[in-house]
Each structure stands twice: as structure tokens, then as C-alpha cells.
Amino acid sequence: MKRKMTGMLAGAAISALMATSAAAEDLVIFWAEWDPANFLQELVNEYEEETGISVTVETTPWADFQTKAFTEFNARGSAYDMIVGDSQWLGAASEGGHYVDLTDFFKENNLGEVMAPATVKYYAEYPGNSGKYWAIPAEGDAVGWSYRKDWFEDPAEMEAFKAKYGYDLAPPKTWAELTDIAEFFHRPDEDRYGIAIYTDNSYDAMVMGVENAIFSYGADLGNFETYEVDGYVNSDQAVAALENYKKLYSYTPPGWAKTFFVENNQAITEGLVAMSMNYFAFFPALLNEASNPHAANTGFFANPAGPDGDQFAALGGQGISVVKYSENQDMAMDFLEWFIKDETQKRWAELGGYTASAAVLESDEFRQATPYNEAFYQTMFKVKDFWAVPEFAELLTSANQRLYPFIVGDEGTAKETLDALASDWENTFKKYGRGQ
Amino acid sequence: MPTNNMTRLDPNSQAASKGLSDLSIRNLFIIPTIAFLIIFNIFPLLYSLGYSFTDFRASTNAPAKFIGLQNYRELLNDPFIWKNFSITAKYVLISVTGQVVVGFGLAMLLNRAIPAKGLITTLLLLPMMLSMAVVGLFWKLLYDPNFGIINYFLGLGKFEWLADPDVALWAIAIVDIWMWSPFVMLLSLAGLSAVPKHLYEAAEIDRAGNIYTFFRITLPLVAPILMIAIIFRTMEAFKTFDLAYVLSSQPTTELIAIRLYKMAFQEWQTGMSSAFAYIVLIMVVAITNIYVKYLNKVKAR
Numbered sequence: 001m002k003r004k005m006t007g008m009l010a011g012a013a014i015s016a017l018m019a020t021s022a023a024a025e026d027l028v029i030f031w032a033e034w035d036p037a038n039f040l041q042e043l044v045n046e047y048e049e050e051t052g053i054s055v056t057v058e059t060t061p062w063a064d065f066q067t068k069a070f071t072e073f074n075a076r077g078s079a080y081d082m083i084v085g086d087s088q089w090l091g092a093a094s095e096g097g098h099y100v101d102l103t104d105f106f107k108e109n110n111l112g113e114v115m116a117p118a119t120v121k122y123y124a125e126y127p128g129n130s131g132k133y134w135a136i137p138a139e140g141d142a143v144g145w146s147y148r149k150d151w152f153e154d155p156a157e158m159e160a161f162k163a164k165y166g167y168d169l170a171p172p173k174t175w176a177e178l179t180d181i182a183e184f185f186h187r188p189d190e191d192r193y194g195i196a197i198y199t200d201n202s203y204d205a206m207v208m209g210v211e212n213a214i215f216s217y218g219a220d221l222g223n224f225e226t227y228e229v230d231g232y233v234n235s236d237q238a239v240a241a242l243e244n245y246k247k248l249y250s251y252t253p254p255g256w257a258k259t260f261f262v263e264n265n266q267a268i269t270e271g272l273v274a275m276s277m278n279y280f281a282f283f284p285a286l287l288n289e290a291s292n293p294h295a296a297n298t299g300f301f302a303n304p305a306g307p308d309g310d311q312f313a314a315l316g317g318q319g320i321s322v323v324k325y326s327e328n329q330d331m332a333m334d335f336l337e338w339f340i341k342d343e344t345q346k347r348w349a350e351l352g353g354y355t356a357s358a359a360v361l362e363s364d365e366f367r368q369a370t371p372y373n374e375a376f377y378q379t380m381f382k383v384k385d386f387w388a389v390p391e392f393a394e395l396l397t398s399a400n401q402r403l404y405p406f407i408v409g410d411e412g413t414a415k416e417t418l419d420a421l422a423s424d425w426e427n428t429f430k431k432y433g434r435g436q
Numbered sequence: 437m438p439t440n441n442m443t444r445l446d447p448n449s450q451a452a453s454k455g456l457s458d459l460s461i462r463n464l465f466i467i468p469t470i471a472f473l474i475i476f477n478i479f480p481l482l483y484s485l486g487y488s489f490t491d492f493r494a495s496t497n498a499p500a501k502f503i504g505l506q507n508y509r510e511l512l513n514d515p516f517i518w519k520n521f522s523i524t525a526k527y528v529l530i531s532v533t534g535q536v537v538v539g540f541g542l543a544m545l546l547n548r549a550i551p552a553k554g555l556i557t558t559l560l561l562l563p564m565m566l567s568m569a570v571v572g573l574f575w576k577l578l579y580d581p582n583f584g585i586i587n588y589f590l591g592l593g594k595f596e597w598l599a600d601p602d603v604a605l606w607a608i609a610i611v612d613i614w615m616w617s618p619f620v621m622l623l624s625l626a627g628l629s630a631v632p633k634h635l636y637e638a639a640e641i642d643r644a645g646n647i648y649t650f651f652r653i654t655l656p657l658v659a660p661i662l663m664i665a666i667i668f669r670t671m672e673a674f675k676t677f678d679l680a681y682v683l684s685s686q687p688t689t690e691l692i693a694i695r696l697y698k699m700a701f702q703e704w705q706t707g708m709s710s711a712f713a714y715i716v717l718i719m720v721v722a723i724t725n726i727y728v729k730y731l732n733k734v735k736a737r
Contacts, residue, residue, distance in 0.1 A: 067701045074494040074704075092704075096496040188594070191582075201685050203702070254581035257599030258685045272582075390496060393703040401516055404687055409601045 030080040033059035039352040073098040081326040090126035092390040100322040106133035119356035122385040123319030135319025137356030150297035171301040182251040185274035194251030196267035196276035201400040205260040215312035217241035227435030234418035242414040300372035315383040398424035488711035495704035507711035534613035539620025547628040572682030627661035663731040
């Protein structure tokens with residue numbers, strides 16, 4: 001009897017504890033595991049101080065992020081109230097009925113004007129130009145470049161560079177200059193290499209890297225309204241861009257065949273390369289002496305222009321959406337009201353988040369806050385993105401299957417690669433009845 | 437089996453005192469297992485068979501539409517899928533052959549009186565006790581062309597084990613061989629210790645050479661247990677995912693399990709991936725059957 005009583009008391013205590021923890025955790029935001037998620041947790045702690053409503057930012061490694069989020073959506077689960085999802089998910093999540101339609105909220109708060117135009121277009125609106133909004137731009141991001149200032153400013157290197165290429169060694173303004181500089185610094189005998197680019201063919205890593213070249217060369221992935229791809233992704237400009245990207249691969253360090261943001265930051269911290277491609281969100285770590293011994297000598301520049309002067313960059317970043325299956329949708333909407341306030345966005349930027357608020361982005365205070373904020377500001381007004389249709393993952397798979405063997409495996413030509421990719425994408429769109 | 441053939445319950449046992457019959461005890465053990473098997477294996481298996489004939493995507497709210505054999509037709513006409521199959525076949529061949537050669541060789545070396553035999557055997561078994569993902573991550577460091585210890589010891593300079601499309605699959609197979617040869621070794625050791633000593637004595641009296649003794653006595657007698665090791669390892673190698681996924685993302689190392697994972701959980705092509713899983717299942721069953729038939733033949737000999 002005594003044992004039974006003890007057991008019952010223990011059970012009651014556990015139940016009480018669980019009830020307390022459930023009440024304390026009012027809202028849950030799901031995001032990938034990276035620094036901006038930690039900054040967001042700091043921000044939402046201030047929301048709790050103001051309102052008494054606690055918000056937890058739950059994270060998972062990037063590799064699992066898409067799978068875990070959609071597994072929860074598919075199960076109609078209410079584990080997450082909000083999600084900071086990738087821009088490519090908009091089609092799948094909105095057509096699948098997983099996101100709450102935020103069009104009215106968007107219009108009431110005039111977010112089309114408040115947020116930077118590119119972030120509204122790519123993080124929030126689906127289908128393109130439909131006036132339907134599913135997310136609030138939360139973390140602006142794009143691909144930029146870091147470089148070794150001390151290598152670039154070394155008088156001997158500057159003199160040798162000018163003698164070889166006929167112009168001054170400086171952060172590149174064009175892809176031709178970028179390629180020259182990569183070639184110039186590529187010295188395997190000295191364990192020094194020209195450049196670090198994305199080559200990982202899982203998910204969107206390498207595709208984002210190639211997009212930087214394709215967009216700046218003046219090409220597009222296709223027509224996002226008619227779903228035509230032939231003549232776009234395999235245009236002459238796109239072919240030249242891909243050839244240039246492959247050329248850059250020959251100036252990367254040994255073993256550079258499965259690399260993404262971690263490896264590209266390591267290329268700088270380990271003193272391997274002159275220039276490294278990466279998302280702006282990973283640049284704070286490069287200014288930290290503790291994680292980068294070359295922090296004082298690391299500089300940043302925006303993705304250079306192509307041969308015809310076009311200058312674009314591949315878009316990263318995410319918008320925050322309310323999950324349709326959340327049991328706290330009203331609370332989530334209240335949170336978004338707070339999140340879009342100017343002072344919250346300013347605070348978000350101060351904590352290290354990349355705000356999408358146009359006013360904050362344009363302020364001198366933001367642009368001068370870090371050595372890379374100016375490049376970020378410039379980039380966020382000239383970004384382009386991948387397809388956001390529900391079958392985006394199939395399009396990514398085709399792109400990886402076609403691009404990787406050409407870039408890393410030296411198979412075929414750029415023209416053959418992109419013709420085959422155009423054909424794959426056409427078949428995918430045909431399969432889902434798009435553009436017919 | 438009729439209940440009267442079962443071992444009688446001891447009338448003084450606790451079970452008997454609670455009034456449980458032999459039949460009740462048997463059911464108590466079997467029914468949960470059968471129920472578990474039906475709920476978590478048979479039901480999903482049949483359910484996914486149904487999905488394999490539809491265009492269902494779990495990520496949308498759209499209902500599944502019956503499309504007959506279209507998924508199977510598309511998969512079997514996809515050159516990338518055939519490439520995945522040929523990569524997997526090559527991987528299974530390299531990996532299982534390597535494991536049998538290394539594992540059986542180690543067993544032959546250990547099948548004699550040597551000092552600290554128990555300790556050596558235990559140490560050799562350690563690799564297969566590790567997690568596949570952990571093994572993948574640390575071999576990635578060992579293979580690294582910039583600071584990896586393998587190139588340093590072999591004097592290979594900046595040799596790119598995982599970045600070279602022609603070498604990457606071999607590099608993954610080497611890791612698998614390192615990890616699973618001890619398994620083959622363990623089973624081979626059991627087989628070798630069961631070979632009657634008098635056969636070797638008779639061979640010695642007849643002045644049979646080592647090679648003759650190996651091929652005429654050792655191998656035929658160990659063959660049945662070796663075949664069991666090969667069946668297990670072939671099935672495991674056929675569905676390898678973690679090692680290859682962690683070590684390399686080369687198209688030349690995209691095994692069928694990786695392609696299936698991407699199709700099912702990144703692209704959310706639920707119907708198509710169900711069909712793909714069935715094609716893989718049929719292949720595994722067919723290969724296993726061939727092995728089992730061969731095993732029975734070996735046993736009969």
C-alpha cells in the first residue's frame with residue numbers, strides 16, 4: 001500500500017511539473033541551427049519581458065531542417081507555431097495548406113513598403129506577382145564574398161599582379177577580375193589557393209554558387225510566370241557563366257568537392273584561400289578573433305558584375321510564417337505585430353540578425369555597423385532566387401545531377417550540361433502541368 | 437504445432453499457480469510479436485504498395501490519384517536510377533569481397549595458439565561497435581588531403597580520396613571493409629574452430645600441402661557459415677546509406693538508399709519513392725534467394 005501511495009505521489013509530481021512547463025512555453029518558432037537563431041532567441045526574450053509570453057526558438061541542423069519541418073507539416077502537427085522557412089518552400093507550404101495566409105496582415109501593415117522589395121518578392125509572395133503573402137521577411141541574406149586584405153594589400157603582390165594583368169589588385173568588380181585574382185593567388189606549392197566556392201551537391205549548396213555566376217552574367221533560370229526554361233537556363237550567358245564557375249573550381253584547395261558554408265569559412269580561418277564565397281549570415285564569425293586568426297585582415301565585397309555589367313547575387317535568408325496547425329495562431333499574429341515594429345527590427349539588427357526592414361537597411365547606422373553591412377545592403381537590392389514551386393526539390397535534384405559532373409567531374413561541356421538541365425526542368429514542369 | 441507436443445508446464449511453477457496454460461503462455465509471447473510485426477511491418481508494407489501506384493505527395497493536401505504502373509515505368513526508364521543501381525552493385529562487390537578476404541584472413545591468423553588472443557580478437561571487433569555516422573565523420577578527417585593522416589603515412593601528398601569521382605566509391609568501400617571485416621572474422625572463427633582436427637591430421641599424414649588442405653578441407657567446411665556472413669553483409673551493403681552520405685556527395689557514390697531518401701524525404705515524391713522501394717525490395721529478395729539456394733547446395737555437399 002505504501003509503495004502504491006509513493007508511486008501515485010511521484011506520478012502526480014511529474015504531471016504537475018509537466019503542466020508547469022507546458023504553461024511556461026507559450027510559442028515555439030522552428031528554425032535551423034545557426035547564429036541568427038541564437039540572436040532571434042535573444043530578441044524574443046525581450047518579447048517575454050514585455051508581454052509575459054515566452055517564445056522558444058527550437059532549432060535543428062541545416063541538413064535536417066527541410067525534412068523535419070515538412071514531416072511535421074505532413075503530420076498536421078502543432079509542435080511549432082511559427083517557422084522561419086526557406087524561400088523555396090513558399091510554393092510547397094502554401095499550396096499544401098501548411099502556412100496561414102498573411103495577405104491581409106501584410107496589407108494592413110503596408111509591409112510591401114516597409115520591407116526591402118526583394119525580400120517581399122522572394123520571402124513572402126507566392127505565386128510571383130499574385131499579391132498573396134505567406135511570410136514576413138525575417139532574416140535577409142544573400143551570397144557575398146570575404147577576402148584576405150593583407151594578401152591584396154601586400155606591395156609585392158600588388159606589383160606582381162599589375163605586371164601580369166595590367167590593372168591594380170583590389171576587391172574584384174567583375175567576374176573576369178575575380179577569376180584573374182583566383183588564378184594569381186593559386187599557388188599549391190605554397191599551400192595557398194585562389195578561391196573557395198560552393199561545390200556540395202546536396203540540397204541547394206552548389207546551385208546557389210552557380211546562380212551567382214548565372215545571374216551576374218545576365219541570365220535567368222527561366223521565366224517564373226510561364227515556366228519556360230529553354231533559352232533561359234541554357235542561354236549563351238548562362239553557358240559562359242557556368243564555364244567561368246568551373247574555371248574557378250580549378251583554383252580551389254585540394255579536396256574541394258563537397259563544400260558549403262562551413263568549409264568556405266574554414267578556408268579563410270585556416271589561411272587557405274584569397275577569396276571565399278559565403279552567405280552574409282556566416283560573416284560575423286570571420287570578424288571574431290577567437291574563431292578567425294586572420295579576423296583583422298579579412299575584408300568583404302558584394303558578388304561582382306558580369307561581362308555586361310549585370311550584378312546580382314543568389315538569395316539566402318528566410319521569412320517567418322504561421323503554421324496552419326498551430327493552436328496559438330492568435331498569439332503568433334500578436335507576436336508578428338511586435339516583430340515588424342521599427343524598433344524591434346532595429347534591435348534585431350543590433351543583435352546580429354539581418355533585418356529586411358528597408359528603413360533600417362538604408363540607415364547609415366546599419367551600413368557602418370560592421371565591415372560587411374555595406375556589401376549586404378548593396379546586395380539585398382539586387383538578389384534573385386531559385387524556383388519556389390512545390391516541386392523545387394526535384395528541380396534541385398536535376399540541377400545537382402547535371403551541374404556537379406561538369407564542374408567537379410569534368411564531364412561534357414557547359415552547353416550540353418545546361419541543355420540537359422533545361423530538358424529535365426521542362427519535363428518536371430510538364431509532369432505537374434505548369435505553363436500549359 | 438499441436439499443444440500436446442509442447443513441453444509440459446511445471447505444476448509447481450508460478451505461471452501454473454496463476455492458472456496459465458501452456459497455450460496461454462505461448463500466446464502471451466507470440467501475439468505481441470505478431471501484432472507488432474503486422475502494425476509496424478506488414479501494414480506499412482502493404483500501404484506503401486498501394487501508394488506506389490499513385491501520384492501521392494505527402495507534402496501536399498492533394499488526394500492520391502491512381503496512375504497504374506507509371507511510377508515503375510518512369511523509374512525503370514530513368515538513366516540516373518540505373519546509374520544508382522550500377523554504383524550500388526559495384527559498391528556491394530568491392531565491399532563484400534574486401535570484407536570476406538580481410539575477415540577470413542584475420543580469422544585464419546587468429547585460429548591458432550597466440551599470446552593475448554582474446555584481447556586481440558576483442559580489439560579487432562571494436563570498429564563494428566561504432567556508429568556508422570561517427571565512423572564516416574572521422575574517416576573524412578583521415579582522408580582529408582590537407583591534414584589527413586592517411587596521405588601523410590602513405591606519402592601520397594594531396595591525393596584526393598573523396599573528391600576524385602573515380603576513387604570516392606573505393607574510399608567508402610575501404611571504410612566499410614575496415615568496419616565490417618571483424619564481423620566476417622567472427623563468424624569465420626566460429627566455422628574454423630568447428631573443423632574437426634583429425635581431418636588436418638589425416639591430411640598431414642597424407643603429406644597434403646597447405647594450399648591443398650585449405651581448398652579441400654578448410655574452405656568447404658567453413659563455406660556454409662561464410663555464406664551466412666556474405667548474405668548478411670550483402671544485404672547490409674545493398675542498403676548502405678549513412679557512410680556514403682556522410683563521406684561524399686559525388687554522383688559516383690550516390691547509392692540507391694541515398695537516392696531513395698532524397699526522393700522520399702527531400703522531394704516528397706511519396707508515390708514514386710514507394711515504387712522505388714518496392715523495386716529495391718524485389719531485388720534484395722531475389723539476390724538473397726540466390727544466395728540461400730547456393731548455401732543449401734553448399735550444405736548438401
